[in-house]
Amino acid sequence: MHHPDPDRSGGDAARHAAGMTVRRSVLGSAHVDRAEANTTPFTEPFQDLITRYAWAEIWTRPGLDRQTRRCMVLTALTALGHWEELAMHVRAALRDGTPPEVLQEVFLQAAIYCGVPAANRAFALTQGILSEFGLATTSDPDTGEG
Template sequence: MSEKFDAGLKLRKEVLGDAYVDRSINNANEFNKPLQQLVTEYCWGDVWQREGLDKKERSMINLAMISALNRPHELALHVRGALNNGLTPIQIREVLMQVAIYCGVPAAIDSFRIAMQIMEEEGIDLNNLKG
């Protein structure tokens, strides 16, 4: 692989977790292996490595875009990633409130549901939020 792939793999694991990334890479077959390489090399090894936005800001943007695109599996993954990148539940909530206004209430309702499920799985008390 390339240096960009290696850098992307490291960051992808840091944000999304070793288990998820290892499963994605190890379960790749001849059909979807090129997609795994593309995502790792160019998404995580190039765009996510650029200066100008930090990981928290990139996570906020991803949450909004993925919510707007109605991609629940990716949203669940990126809620965990956002938490790993230091976003607080309040920040995640506020991103999803923006989604409600600019993308529509149905998109926000689904996104809130997914975000709450992930945060509960992570042991976050959603009735006692700070920061």
């Protein structure tokens, strides 16, 4: 799916607005509203930076579709052990209609390229989130093992 490019010539305000549109689409308005409500004068420059660059400049590029970008993010977060961010993006993926089977494939691929312990943690974390969404299987969410 191709998403419109932000107005790259329109300056920071246009990129920020375009980024907020994509950020809300990917993460959900509830998450973005919480992040915005928790923004302080100290964190505001960082929030603006990620909104303009991550969400407007990168997530809107035409070279990859949103699903591919999402899978890359999930893999990178697994590789780096950023579990809170991984949980946030898994929830966002499920809310956006990504089937659990796609998440399963991402983490199987991650097991080979990122390591089995990282993938094991990603599977366990995601199994717990699948339970939250009513998509649980008989696996133990604490270990990822059936």
